[in-house]
Amino acid sequence: MPSLIDIRRRIRSVKSTHQITKAMKMVSAAKLRRAQDRALSARPYAAMLARVLADVAAAAKADERTASHPLLAQRPERRVQLVLLTSDRGLAGAFNSNLIKGAQKFVEDHGGAEVLMEVVGRKGRDFFRKRAAAITGEHLGISEKAAYADAAGIARVVSARFAGGEVDAVYLLYNEFRSILLQRLTVTRILPVTVPENARVIDYIYEQPAEELLGQLLPRYVGIQVYQALLETAAAQQAARMTAMDAATSNAAEMIDKLTLYMNRVRQASITKELIEVVSGAAAVE
Numbered sequence: 001m002p003s004l005i006d007i008r009r010r011i012r013s014v015k016s017t018h019q020i021t022k023a024m025k026m027v028s029a030a031k032l033r034r035a036q037d038r039a040l041s042a043r044p045y046a047a048m049l050a051r052v053l054a055d056v057a058a059a060a061k062a063d064e065r066t067a068s069h070p071l072l073a074q075r076p077e078r079r080v081q082l083v084l085l086t087s088d089r090g091l092a093g094a095f096n097s098n099l100i101k102g103a104q105k106f107v108e109d110h111g112g113a114e115v116l117m118e119v120v121g122r123k124g125r126d127f128f129r130k131r132a133a134a135i136t137g138e139h140l141g142i143s144e145k146a147a148y149a150d151a152a153g154i155a156r157v158v159s160a161r162f163a164g165g166e167v168d169a170v171y172l173l174y175n176e177f178r179s180i181l182l183q184r185l186t187v188t189r190i191l192p193v194t195v196p197e198n199a200r201v202i203d204y205i206y207e208q209p210a211e212e213l214l215g216q217l218l219p220r221y222v223g224i225q226v227y228q229a230l231l232e233t234a235a236a237q238q239a240a241r242m243t244a245m246d247a248a249t250s251n252a253a254e255m256i257d258k259l260t261l262y263m264n265r266v267r268q269a270s271i272t273k274e275l276i277e278v279v280s281g282a283a284a285v286e
Contacts, residue, residue, distance in 0.1 A: 004270070007263040011256060018252035024091065025245035031144070032180070032238040039177050039231040046228045053193075053221050056214045070163035071193050071218045079114045081136070081158055081167040081191075082106060083226070084128075085174035085233040086121030087143045092237050093244035095175065095183065096123040102173055102185045103128070116167060118158060120230070136161075144234055151227035159222055162191045172225065177235035181243060186232075190225045193218055 084103050086096050103124070107115045119125045120139045128135060137157060142150045158170045170191035175183040208216075 002266075004263060004267055007259060007266060011259045011263065014252050014255050014259065018249060018256065021245045021248040021252060025242055025249055028238050028242035028245060032235065032242055035144075035231070035235040035238050036177065039228075039235040042224075042228050042231050046224050049217070049221055049224055053214070053217050056217060069215060069218060071159060071191060071222070073162075074192055075165075075168040077110070077113050077169045079116065079167045080110055081116050081118060081161060081170040083118045083154065083158060083170065083172050083229075084120065084124045085143070085172070085229055086119070086124035087233070087237045088122040088140060090123065091244060092241040093247075095237050095240035096121075098183075098185055099173065099175060100124060100127050102187070106171070106173060106187060113168075118154065120154070120233075142230070143237065146227065146230035146234055148223070148227050151230050152223045155219065155223040155226045159191065159219060172229045174229040174233045175236040175240075176232045177239060180239045183236040183240060186229075188225070188229070190222055193221060 082103065084099065086099050090096065100123075103117070114134070116134045116136045117124075117128055118137045118139075119128065119135055121143045122140050125135070125138045125140065139150065139154060158167075161167045162170055169189060172186075172188045172190055174186055176186040178184050
């Protein structure tokens with residue numbers, strides 16, 4: 001049976017953990033509000049850009065130069081670029097493990113192709129580096145504070161590889177923020193850009209030729225897709241971390257209660273034993 005000193009020491013340790021997890025929960029809740037606002041604010045812009053892209057593509061589809069644009073080239077997927085978005089820090093429950101499992105399943109599903117990884121976040125980088133995966137690039141320190149410049153840089157790199165024929169398709173794998181308790185694993189192909197075949201043609205008057213405007217919109221569209229994925233990942237990981245820290249705080253409080261009850265029982269048993277010894281000693285003297 002452990003001594004009272006050992007039990008008190010353990011209670012102090014659990015109380016310290018309880019304070020840390022409670023503080024981390026509050027920090028994640030504050031960060032979640034900002035990250036959620038950014039992710040939700042960017043969704044309408046990304047949707048509108050997709051509609052504009054479809055309208056411009058429909059207006060320019062008669063031009064042969066449009067069909068030959070490098071970012072629209074359809075090729076058999078022999079080499080595939082996967083952009084994996086994980087977090088730089090842990091303590092977020094199953095957030096990173098679900099993404100890593102999703103990436104492994106993606107590789108299995110594309111068994112006939114060579115999968116190259118562009119990794120965002122330290123957790124994904126460390127996991128696949130230990131397994132000698134084909135990592136073409138890594139981007140650390142941007143998973144929580146994503147800026148459009150970071151997304152544009154990643155988009156330029158993967159677009160250049162695709163346009164140069166180094167890869168035949170580019171996919172994004174990330175956690176889409178749905179709610180505090182729900183993050184949906186999402187795999188999206190961003191290259192080649194898919195233009196709707198039966199898009200409704202709107203008779204816009206363009207200042208530039210439609211094919212020239214489409215050439216400017218396509219790289220921006222890829223950048224916005226990457227940026228939206230970064231924002232969704234930032235919000236999702238804060239939600240997952242807040243949920244995990246809330247569960248850890250509740251577990252620590254429950255453990256403190258159990259240890260306190262156990263300590264009281266041990267102390268009561270010790271006092272009872274001492275009383276029995278005193279009474280027995282007094283009876284023996286008499």
